[in-house]
Amino acid sequence: MRIAFDASVLQAPRTGVGEYTLQLGQALQQLPEMELCLFDGLGWPDTFPQTPRSGYGRTSRLIKALLPGAYPARRALMQLRFNQGIRRLKPELYHQPTLWPLEFDGPTVMTLHDLTHVHYPETQPRDRLREIERRLPASLQRASRILVDSRFIAEEAIQHYSLPADKLQVAPLGAAPRFHPRDEHELQECLTSFGVGMRSYYLCVGTLEPRKNLKLAVGAYLGLPKSLRERMPLVIVGGAGWRQEQLEYIPARELSSGRIRLLGYQSGECVAQLLAGAHALLFPSRYEGFGLPVLEALASATPVIACDHAAVPEVAGDAALYADAEDSDGYRTQMLRLIEDSELQERLRQGGLERSRQFSWERCARITTDTYKAARYS
Template structure:
């Protein structure tokens, strides 16, 4: 099968959808029956963009300031390049791994990761939100098949858009090889860089925006005894998203003493090593279509304290400690319970690794290939 895969998302700083496009694409390249052609929005290629385009975010903001309809113009230019390329590539199936596809005469598979635009429309730039609201319902109608990361999202799409379940296919995500248990010696240089001790810090991962619910973690952490905060700093790793009020509530003294540390966006290897060395991943998100950091933490042998919301329990099962996303005292209690119980720590590390073994990019790729077959009637 000749497959066209859009990888234009890889020009942006890597987040969950970018990781999906990259890791799924690499797994698909190993499937003998597939001939994979990659479209990066500018040109067709055989390899993946390995790093975000330099200055991508700044350039995007400048272009949007100059051209109010920049998003629509960009899509039109991509469509022209895509059309020219398909005449030569002649794909039998086209797969768009992020939101709605470009126009294509043949069978189209799209992946819809979540309905953030429905629940949190404020997180989308205004022109992009208008485009989503205009184009996504049509794309869901016209797509041959729709891939989703979880049954939770499949049910949401059916409920909100009326898409029949037999058009949807759940393909759970996987984790990259860099997410694995590490010894203290393996992490020595990384931990020394941040003046950290093995298993002696909490970690939050994800784009900094309200639905990630950092307020809960910050409030719970600040109620811990000072002696604990002195030896167990809270690291917050992620690019800045929409609204930053929760970060303004961090006392200056907590940051000055190194108790709460805002590291910003870090590269993938740094994130993997910090995750493997953490005492626990704190993931209190209110809404996730999957919750990739939860799986990556479990694969790394790191305990997870997460909110029991959306698709998160579908990923973590019984291998995590859960909290109500509005219960500060409950979050604090779980943090203390894990801190004081070596047996619980060991149990969560082992159960997390076992749970993670149920997920892989190879499995995701095989389900995706089966979906291509169904879409193309092969």
């Protein structure tokens, strides 16, 4: 089956949706019945881009600042280049793995990862939000099938957009091979470069934006005894989101002392090593359609302390510790439990590994392939 597969999101620095696009696409390419025609937003390359386009963020910000209506203009150009390739390649089906599809005269599958634009519209650029609100409802109605990452998002989509249940298919994500348990020797160079030791730091991973609820993790951490904070820093990895969350709630003394460390955006391999070496992943997000860093931590045998909201419990099950997204004291209690109870640490590490084996990109690709077939013959 020849599939037009939109990989244009990989031109930008890779976050969760980019990781989904790359890992799913590569897993699909391993299936003998699949032939992917990759569209990168401007052309049709033979392989997936492994790194973002040089200067993408700077160029994108400049275009948006200088060109009113940049999103519609960019979409029009993408549609033109897309049409040119479609006429030449003649795919049987089109999959848009990010948000809203381009126009295609044939079966279309799209992936709806979450409804962030509904619950947290302030995290979207205004012109992008207008485009989502204008295009997404019609795209969902027009799509032959809709993939979602979790049952939680399927239920939200059915309720909010009045979609028939049989139009949606849950295809849980996987963890890339780089997320696996590692010993101290393997991690020594990475950990030394950041001045931390094996299992001696807390880690937060995610784009810096309000829905990630970083303030909860920071507040809980600041409530720990100072002696504990001095030997267990809080390391925060993540690039700036739209209207980057202001971090005034982090005291300057914590930053200057190194007890809280902001590393900014890091490469995928660096994140994998930091996850494998952490005492725990703190994942306080208020809203997730899946929560990929949680699964990646479980696959790395790293305990997770998360909020009991949205899709995260669906992913982690009983292999994580939970607290309410508004309860800093409850979150701190879970952090102290994990510090004080070595048996709990080991149970979560082993339980996380077992839980992570229920998820894989191969499984996601198989479900996606079945969805393609259903869309093609519906």
